Amino acid sequence: MDLWYTEKHSENVGITLKATRSLFSGKSEFQQLDILETVEYGRMMLLDGLVMVTERDEFVYHDMITHPALFTHPAPKKVLVIGGGDGGTIREIMKHPGVELAVLCEIDGLVIEKSIELLPSMACEIDGRNPRVKLHVDDGIAYIREHRDQFDVILVDSTDPIGPAVGLFEEDFYRLVFAALKEDGIMVAQSESPFYHAEIQKSMYGNLRQVFPIVEMYQAFIPTYPSGLWSFAFASKKYHPVRDFDRARAKNRGFYTKYYNEELHLGAFMLPTFARENIAG
Ligand code: AG3
Numbered sequence: 001m002d003l004w005y006t007e008k009h010s011e012n013v014g015i016t017l018k019a020t021r022s023l024f025s026g027k028s029e030f031q032q033l034d035i036l037e038t039v040e041y042g043r044m045m046l047l048d049g050l051v052m053v054t055e056r057d058e059f060v061y062h063d064m065i066t067h068p069a070l071f072t073h074p075a076p077k078k079v080l081v082i083g084g085g086d087g088g089t090i091r092e093i094m095k096h097p098g099v100e101l102a103v104l105c106e107i108d109g110l111v112i113e114k115s116i117e118l119l120p121s122m123a124c125e126i127d128g129r130n131p132r133v134k135l136h137v138d139d140g141i142a143y144i145r146e147h148r149d150q151f152d153v154i155l156v157d158s159t160d161p162i163g164p165a166v167g168l169f170e171e172d173f174y175r176l177v178f179a180a181l182k183e184d185g186i187m188v189a190q191s192e193s194p195f196y197h198a199e200i201q202k203s204m205y206g207n208l209r210q211v212f213p214i215v216e217m218y219q220a221f222i223p224t225y226p227s228g229l230w231s232f233a234f235a236s237k238k239y240h241p242v243r244d245f246d247r248a249r250a251k252n253r254g255f256y257t258k259y260y261n262e263e264l265h266l267g268a269f270m271l272p273t274f275a276r277e278n279i280a281g
Contacts, residue, residue, distance in 0.1 A: 005036055005044075007051050009196060009226040015051070017041060017224070023118050028110035030164045035118050041224060043119055045086060047111070047159055051224050053086050058122060062088035063260040064220040064268070065232060069153045069188045070096050071250040071265065072241045076152040077101070080180070082140035082168065084157030085111030087123035090133055094125045095255045102133050107164055109137040141167050144180040151181055156189035161200055169200070171207040174235070178211050184238040191217060194275035195227035205279040208235045216241055217279055218268040220259070231275070242269050
């Protein structure tokens with residue numbers, strides 16, 4: 001039997017991966033969740049048919065949503081992840097010994113449960129054994145509304161702005177994030193593909209600039225996401241990701257990162273012209 005999965009990236013383009021079997025398929029209160037075993041990319045998680053992670057290339061996304069902020073902030077101790085129920089972002093945060101507490105606020109308990117069961121290389125720090133990690137199954141917007149002046153870093157590890165994640169791209173949400181951060185806090189949010197999602201980026205970065213004094217985009221290469229070129233928004237109250245970056249601290253980090261390093265940190269913020277144009281003020 002031939003089993004291939006296609007995610008359409010536009011009406012006429014998509015990515016297709018050969019799979020050997022389905023490990024889980026089910027519907028939660030919020031979305032359709034599928035986990036497939038693929039031939040080239042290992043296990044793959046889909047939400048509403050969109051590729052969220054594969055075992056082979058998740059290191060790029062999880063390194064890059066985490067380490068640029070945690071190495072720009074001089075001493076991050078309390079970190080919040082909104083979304084990210086697969087646990088990959090929490091795994092990377094836990095590599096920073098100075099972090100005392102990481103909170104995961106994921107709206108969909110089924111994503112957490114199935115990741116623990118079927119994606120253990122990502123979910124290894126969210127299975128309840130690490131006292132530095134706290135899980136909340138809750139709407140991220142409701143959660144930060146209840147928290148003021150608490151976090152050094154907030155990472156928004158969301159899906160595309162359709163379905164449950166729409167609100168995570170809006171100005172009102174960024175105001176709540178700003179308030180939930182301490183006076184020198186940093187937010188990073190996944191910000192879609194500069195190649196395919198110019199309109200989303202224009203509105204998202206416009207919204208961020210209404211709220212944060214420092215807003216920069218950086219990029220990473222993620223083969224299974226639309227176009228392979230992906231981006232993250234860095235929004236900060238005080239620290240600039242290039243000017244305030246302590247290269248020596250990142251170089252001497254003392255743990256392995258397969259994608260991130262102290263030179264890439266700087267290089268990732270250098271944008272091709274078309275990407276710059278998407279977010280031009
Ligand atoms: N966050 C998903 C990024 C969006 C991918 N979009 C797509 N395939 N159309 C991933 C969560 C990983 N922790």
